[in-house]
Amino acid sequence: MTYCVGLKLNRGLVFMSDTRTNSGVDNISTFRKMFHFDVAGDRSITVMTAGNLATTQAVISLLEERSKEPGARNPGIYQCESMFQVATLVGETLKEVIATHSEEGQKADAAFGATIILGGQVGAGEPRLFLVYPEGNFIEASEDTAYFQIGETKYGRPILVRAFNPDMSFEDAVKLLLVSFDSTIKANLSVSLPLDLHVYEAGSLTRGRVLRIAEGDPYFEEISSGWGVALRNAFAGLPDFRFP
Structure with a gap:
C-alpha cells in the first residue's frame, strides 16, 4: 500500500x-x-504515485x-507552458498506460489502477497542486481543499482536517505531516518509513x-512518542463520562 x-x-x-x-x-x-x-529557473514539478507498481513505474518512465525524444510527444513535460498542461499530459499518460495493460492481459481495469498527486510551478504561473485519477481526469487544490x-x-486524515492552515510555516507543515504519517504507520502495516520529503518555495523555480x-530518525521518534503522550494527556483532561 x-x-x-x-x-x-x-509559501x-x-x-x-x-x-x-x-x-x-x-x-x-x-x-x-x-x-x-x-529545469532551474524555468520549472519545478513533483509527482507522487499510488496504486499498481507496474502502472506507476510505466507512467514515470514514459514521461x-x-x-x-522531441517527436514522441509534443509538448513533453519539459515543454508544457503551464501546470494545467502538465496535469493534462500526466492524466493522458496514466490513462494510456492503464488501457495498454488492460488490453495485454487481465480484463479488470482496477488491477492496473493508480492515482497521482502532481504539483509544482512553471514559469510565471502560480504554484499549483493536482490530484490525477486513473481515468485521466484531475482536480486542483483550492482554498476549500488545499491538500490531497x-x-x-x-x-492520517483527522490531524490534517483539524490542524492544517495554509498560513503555516514549512517547519510546521512538515511536523503536521509527520504526525499524519505516524498515525497511519501505527494503524496500518502497509505504510512505513523511509519517508521522502520535498519542500518547494513559491517563485524559486x-x-x-x-x-x-x-x-x-531521532526527530521522527520524538514526534511519534510526543504525539502519543499528548493524546493520552488530552484524553485524560476531557470531562469524565457518568452513567445516569
Missing part, C-alpha cells in the same frame, strides 16, 4: 510519501514514489523517455529541500 500527501501553502508546496509497496510476515518491498522534473492524499488516507526520513 501507500500513503502520500501534498499540501498547498501560501509554496510540501510533499511527503512513504516507500513501502508490499508487506507481509516475510515480504516487504521498498520503492520510491516521489519523482522530480526540474521521462518522451521528454528526451492518496493511498491509505483514512488514518528550482527543486527545494529534499530529505529522506529513515528508520530510527
Whole structure:
C-alpha cells in the first residue's frame, strides 16, 4: 500500500510519501514514489504515485523517455507552458498506460489502477497542486481543499482536517505531516518509513529541500512518542463520562 500527501501553502508546496509497496510476515518491498522534473529557473514539478507498481513505474518512465525524444510527444513535460498542461499530459499518460495493460492481459481495469498527486510551478504561473485519477481526469487544490492524499488516507486524515492552515510555516507543515504519517504507520502495516520529503518555495523555480526520513530518525521518534503522550494527556483532561 501507500500513503502520500501534498499540501498547498501560501509559501509554496510540501510533499511527503512513504516507500513501502508490499508487506507481509516475510515480504516487504521498498520503492520510491516521489519523482522530480526540474529545469532551474524555468520549472519545478513533483509527482507522487499510488496504486499498481507496474502502472506507476510505466507512467514515470514514459514521461521521462518522451521528454528526451522531441517527436514522441509534443509538448513533453519539459515543454508544457503551464501546470494545467502538465496535469493534462500526466492524466493522458496514466490513462494510456492503464488501457495498454488492460488490453495485454487481465480484463479488470482496477488491477492496473493508480492515482497521482502532481504539483509544482512553471514559469510565471502560480504554484499549483493536482490530484490525477486513473481515468485521466484531475482536480486542483483550492482554498476549500488545499491538500490531497492518496493511498491509505483514512488514518492520517483527522490531524490534517483539524490542524492544517495554509498560513503555516514549512517547519510546521512538515511536523503536521509527520504526525499524519505516524498515525497511519501505527494503524496500518502497509505504510512505513523511509519517508521522502520535498519542500518547494513559491517563485524559486528550482527543486527545494529534499530529505529522506529513515528508520530510527531521532526527530521522527520524538514526534511519534510526543504525539502519543499528548493524546493520552488530552484524553485524560476531557470531562469524565457518568452513567445516569
